[in-house]
Amino acid sequence: MKENRTLTGLLFISPWIVGFLVFNVYPIVSSFYFSLCDYSVLSPPVFIGAQNYMDLVRDGVFWKALYNTLFFAGFAVPLGLFISLSLAILLNFEIFGRGIFRVVFFLPSLVPMVALAVLWQWMLNGELGLINHVLSPFLHAWNFLFKTSLNPPNWLLDAHYAKWGLIFTTLWGVGNAVVIYLAGLQDVPRYLYEAAEIDGANFWGKTWHVTLPIISPTIYFNTIMGIIGAFQVFAVPYVMAGGGDGPERSLLFIATYIYQNAFDYWNMGYACALGLILFLVICGLTLLATRLSRKHIYYAGK
Amino acid sequence: MGQRNKLLLTKTIVLVLLCLAGIAFLLPFAWMVSTSLKPLNETMSIRMHWIPEHIRWSNYPEAIVAMGDFWRYAGNSLFLCLMSVVGTVSSSALAAYGFSRIEWKGRDKIFAIVLATMMIPFPVVMVPIYNLFKHLGWIGTFRPLWVPTFFASAFNVFLLRQFFLGLPKDISEAARIDGCNEMQIFFRIILPLCKPALLVVALFQFLYTWNDFLGPLIFLTDQKQFTLALGLQSFQSQSGGTAWHYLMAASTLVILPVILLFFVAQRYFIEGISTTGMKN
Numbered sequence: 184m185k186e187n188r189t190l191t192g193l194l195f196i197s198p199w200i201v202g203f204l205v206f207n208v209y210p211i212v213s214s215f216y217f218s219l220c221d222y223s224v225l226s227p228p229v230f231i232g233a234q235n236y237m238d239l240v241r242d243g244v245f246w247k248a249l250y251n252t253l254f255f256a257g258f259a260v261p262l263g264l265f266i267s268l269s270l271a272i273l274l275n276f277e278i279f280g281r282g283i284f285r286v287v288f289f290l291p292s293l294v295p296m297v298a299l300a301v302l303w304q305w306m307l308n309g310e311l312g313l314i315n316h317v318l319s320p321f322l323h324a325w326n327f328l329f330k331t332s333l334n335p336p337n338w339l340l341d342a343h344y345a346k347w348g349l350i351f352t353t354l355w356g357v358g359n360a361v362v363i364y365l366a367g368l369q370d371v372p373r374y375l376y377e378a379a380e381i382d383g384a385n386f387w388g389k390t391w392h393v394t395l396p397i398i399s400p401t402i403y404f405n406t407i408m409g410i411i412g413a414f415q416v417f418a419v420p421y422v423m424a425g426g427g428d429g430p431e432r433s434l435l436f437i438a439t440y441i442y443q444n445a446f447d448y449w450n451m452g453y454a455c456a457l458g459l460i461l462f463l464v465i466c467g468l469t470l471l472a473t474r475l476s477r478k479h480i481y482y483a484g485k
Numbered sequence: 486m487g488q489r490n491k492l493l494l495t496k497t498i499v500l501v502l503l504c505l506a507g508i509a510f511l512l513p514f515a516w517m518v519s520t521s522l523k524p525l526n527e528t529m530s531i532r533m534h535w536i537p538e539h540i541r542w543s544n545y546p547e548a549i550v551a552m553g554d555f556w557r558y559a560g561n562s563l564f565l566c567l568m569s570v571v572g573t574v575s576s577s578a579l580a581a582y583g584f585s586r587i588e589w590k591g592r593d594k595i596f597a598i599v600l601a602t603m604m605i606p607f608p609v610v611m612v613p614i615y616n617l618f619k620h621l622g623w624i625g626t627f628r629p630l631w632v633p634t635f636f637a638s639a640f641n642v643f644l645l646r647q648f649f650l651g652l653p654k655d656i657s658e659a660a661r662i663d664g665c666n667e668m669q670i671f672f673r674i675i676l677p678l679c680k681p682a683l684l685v686v687a688l689f690q691f692l693y694t695w696n697d698f699l700g701p702l703i704f705l706t707d708q709k710q711f712t713l714a715l716g717l718q719s720f721q722s723q724s725g726g727t728a729w730h731y732l733m734a735a736s737t738l739v740i741l742p743v744i745l746l747f748f749v750a751q752r753y754f755i756e757g758i759s760t761t762g763m764k765n
Binding site: 191 | 499514589609667671713735740
């Protein structure tokens with residue numbers, strides 16, 4: 184009877200087992216092997232040992248891609264967390280039009296990435312874009328007051344601002360996280376707030392000592408997913424740069440560099456080495472985040 | 486200040502902040518639609534204006550023509566969405582059932598592996614997967630984009646398992662006593678009870694396939710097979726950032742189906758996404 188059950192269980196999950204072997208295990212194992220090879224798809228792979236990894240250490244473009252990826256993730260993930268959590272906390276007040284606001288914040292996260300990139304390329308246009316239309320009166324006022332001569336930046340065409348343009352673009356799509364946080368906030372038991380009020384806590388006290396600890400598992404989960412997502416950023420910057428990597432490669436990310444090596448230069452072995460490095464970085468950061476947050480995450484009943 | 490006045494003040498501040506944020510979130514949409522209705526010379530005007538002086542509806546049919554085979558792209562996207570929705574719903578539901586409604590040794594350990602695979606980014610595995618499909622002769626066909634969905638996706642298995650676990654154990658036990666086997670319980674009892682959850686998974690997969698860019702970019706080679714997302718990108722890189730009125734009209738057309746879908750199935754969207762965060 185028991186063996187029977189195991190067999191039935193395995194039969195039910197068999198689609199996943201096949202998918203896991205073919206689309207996860209095989210690619211990771213062969214990726215590791217290819218990363219030790221000179222491999223261009225057209226000819227069979229030739230084993231070259233750690234050569235790809237040695238090239239990688241000396242490849243300035245790789246370090247640029249790694250720096251860009253860390254820069255993007257380092258700003259986009261915390262800012263996204265702050266904005267989505269703040270909006271969710273505001274939405275948790277019982278006020279007029281809550282449902283409408285929730286829809287408004289959520290809609291941008293539905294926009295397909297290519298359309299998102301095209302739209303924001305236009306929003307961030309140096310002369311004609313909405314962002315600079317809105318920004319320039321403020322800059323004029325600033326210039327007048329402080330005798331400076333600042334001009335609105337040419338976002339995506341300026342290596343110093345391109346990544347910030349990308350960060351603003353991604354922040355427009357935080358609505359998904361807002362909905363998740365709001366669901367978490369609505370599960371916080373009322374009596375905890377009442378108890379805090381009796382102890383004389385104000386809004387900030389209640390947020391800091393009740394709300395945040397209770398929803399910490401949700402914050403942790405979202406942050407991990409955010410890190411994983413940010414480290415594989417590809418489509419939006421690729422499309423924004425017109426199918427390239429931006430001025431002075433300012434929009435070159437690790438995933439972009441993997442794509443370029445694999446499908447522009449047909450350097451599959453090198454692309455696999457890059458992929459494994461990306462995987463290790465993501466695993467390392469996830470572990471680090473888990474380690475750091477373990478003390479601060481509150482699980483009900485544990 | 487009285488307690489009531491204080492509450493009123495707080496609510497007013499919250500409302501003002503929400504309105505400001507709401508406007509900021511809506512403006513890009515408004516700017517997109519506004520540009521999509523302007524003649525070219527008005528999009529090039531340095532002065533910001535929202536309402537076009539000459540509303541130009543013909544931007545839309547002209548953008549459709551300029552994009553190339555717009556309707557074919559739309560058909561390709563729909564075909565891929567349909568196949569991948571069927572694939573992921575059927576395979577993920579089966580797997581989720583095996584991970585939740587049957588108790589067997591090692592089940593939860595294997596499920597931990599399912600969760601771990603969610604951490605593997607596609608760029609990491611795409612080269613070997615590309616080679617695999619190349620050996621099968623599938624590059625330049627739709628197959629690499631839909632066949633894998635028939636082998637259950639970790640995220641959807643996770644989502645459905647959450648719903649399946651929420652159903653009481655007794656209903657399965659009662660059916661077993663009545664002589665039903667697991668397949669019968671799955672099809673006749675669990676699936677009908679979980680229609681909303683299946684709809685959520687179908688919606689998510691539809692969105693994923695409709696939005697996907699990297700997959701079509703590497704697997705499709707012939708312009709006739711392009712999806713709408715790929716068609717839009719190819720149009721953008723060809724028109725080199727000048728024909729903004731057409732680009733915005735085309736973007737509006739790509740976004741519109743998704744927005745409509747959201748309003749039709751709003752409840753399921755919000756429910757589904759809210760469940761995503763409930764994980765220990």
